[in-house]
Amino acid sequence: MTIFWMVIVSILVLPIILFLAVAFSPKLLDQGPEWFTFNSFKAAADPYFVRSIWHSFVMGVVSSILATAIALGVAWIVLRTNSAARKVWNLAIFALLLAPSYLIALGWERIFERAGVLNIAGIDLPFVRDLLYGPVGIAMILTFKGIPFAYLVISNAMRGLGEEFEQAVRVHGGSRIAAFKMMATLLLPALWSGIAIVFAESISDFGVASQLSSPGRYSVATFTLYKSVMSIPVSFPLCAAISIILLMLIVVALLAQSRALRGRSFRVLSGRTRPITRQKLSPLGSIASNVTIYVLLILTLGVPVFGAISASMIQGLGTVISNYQINFDNYIRVIKSPLLRTPLLFSAEAALMTATVAVILAAISSRMLVSTKNGPGKKFLDFFLLAAVGLPGIVFAIGYIFAYNLPLAQKYGFHLYGTVALLVLAYIATALPSTTRSLVGNMNQFQESLSEACRVHGSNGIKTWLTVVLPLISRPLLAAWCLTYCGTLLELPVSQILYPPGHAPLAVGIDHALGNYDFGGGTAMEVFAIISALIVVAIAFGLYEKLAPLGWKQLGRARS
């Protein structure tokens, strides 16, 4: 356990604390003359920063409300009706969850940009382009990215909500709309959670900001933060102050959520809850629900995928040459050119390491979090994992630069700044909070008596873990590994800020290619990356199905 705590403190706690502390006390870490000051916050009050923070706030509010409203409608169609499109949605939701926001934004850009796919096809829509590179485009992509998060929260709550509440409305004279309102009211905790989660995701998002935000047009806080840390000289106290303000916004959202629900009971799930019967839609309702789902899928996944694939197959995209050709040359280039191929291989290796280590640490952390022993260690871990979930990836990355570039770190032999090791450590640290949270639910279902039974029947702690705990959570562990792998493979903010010279990760490689107007090469890398991620996931689950003992595989399966 000592090693575990050393790892947690060095990769999670120290970078966060040191970096945020410098906003108040620059002298503490040689970043200014004052021991305690609010000067950095005064600097953050510059209209340029205030405007970008305000923009972030507005984007967060708009996208969180829109995403939650859309997710509520989709959840109702998927869980409460016999709409045929519901099966497609269940598959698509995971693709949407895996796709980083910058890839969705890139797909839209490739279609609508000047000399983009539509342009080449002879269609020019400048007003759509103007909308895309501004608040409407940013809010739209953030909403798309927020929908799966809100959907997962709302659908889980809706599954536990029996239909008797709606039936009670109907038999007492209420209309269908009144019944839907009743259901929405009972789902308020989930709706508020959805809003809070999407708000936090949107505020901390860097992917959309990196593609669609710009100082001249519509700057958001994460983009401003990135620009500040890339400028010379870097003012870490100022960056820390902006980060604290961003964090405060997320805290305010969480407080608003808890205040809205305070003193009200929504405990509707009981042993007497009856399973729901799907509502049979009328032919018109059926068409409407299918159209809704398919249009949503086209907008969220179809357009970006089409944008990426079409762009990757067009030679000369983004240039003013006139004889565009459609072929696979860009893919061949990716395979042959080390400039394009190396980032993919590098990120695959880093993702492999990150996913493996993060899942091991997350398994231990989640077990500690659900432990009945309420010690200080558990509270400490809980606080920092929660804080890290709310911390934008870009802030994390800046915290890493700061903490591991300090003279103190150098003095004690931590020469990690600018190394692959630091990048991977940062990947692990950013992946750990969400991976841990994804495992907490499964760990919570694990009855303590199962491991106690191991101990009293002759197994020590390690054997208990190996023979009972791990098998029982093997599938969730595998899912967590795959999610972490895919997330790291396509990770942008930490990669952008911490990549060591000569080791550009995939997201940076794509960004460089696009920055050099090699749109075909960049998008071909995107497509390769996604296909490679899908292959890895397929291999992982395939191996599990092939090699795991029958008992492991039959856990949680529905009876036939």
Place this chain on the structure above:
Amino acid sequence: MSNGHLVKIKGARKNYGSLAALDGLSLTIEPGQFMVLLGPSGSGKSTLIRSLAGIEKIDSGSIFLDNQEVNRGPINVAPEKRNLAMVFQDYALWPHLSAFENVEYALQRRKLGKDASRKRVETALERVGLSTKGRNYPHELSGGEQQRVALARAIVADPALLLFDEPLSNLDADLRERLRIEISTLTREIGATALYITHDQSEAFALADKIGVINHGKLEQVDLPEEIYERPTNRFVANFTGIAGTFTGKVKRVSKTSCVVSLGEDQLKVRHTVGLEVGQGVDILIRPAATSFNRDSTNSLAATITDVAYRGRGYEHAIATKYGSLTGVFDTVSHPRGGRISVSIDPDRCIAFPTETK
């Protein structure tokens, strides 16, 4: 000759915050003895059994197994090194292992060969009547079958101490009775020392060589089942081991083991186990077996039948007297609700305790 542990618990204390789960509890269980700890929820019985298993650590005091101190202060021998087995309330069967594998798991510590191990598992499953269910996973078994697998897992390695944590509480009445008999016979067959905790007095009396009644982390009485029933040392023990009702009165005459209590217009002769004085206020705790509708008895009270319930072998009546109500008054024939009747009280089966001052 028993191969069971000699269990000694000395002054065990365990607190959860300000709540004392174990309050200086001491207990000895002889090798091969079947001890049942009987107590209400929150009395500390689960904490005690879990401390014996090594899953919990006591704050102070000590626990010995065969004169080896397994828990005191920093000393805490790991559960796997205590040579014991446990049947859990929720069965705690590992869902990813088949019934056979669940039982086999507990045998790993014996380091037997593959064939010997298989044979032992098969024998254990056969003993609990599940020889054909070895390949089934826990979710493919009924509640009773799951508990049998848990029982086979507990006995397969011939442990020196068997712990039972309310193992029958999740089962229906019929199954509970059948499994109770299996637990009783199998445990005695392997010769292990057993500690069984329950809040069900009928289960305790049916199983135990000795019963310990526990309340607020302290043992109120440890004795043979007959002694606990016939001579409870205090009101709690009498109350918790089954009474039909309580009357309040004053001692009129007192002898060495019995006394006459004035209830008002009537008098009852009853037993006492603690010293009483004439004029002292007492509560009479009446066992169900003390009551009958015997018209010839002199130790009787006038009553009205308030309810009657058919119980197969006869009828149990609830009655109201001037001094209080009694339940479980048995007769082979039914008496109509509202009917007036005389209820006789066997003096040997009702006990007077001084009235508690609040």
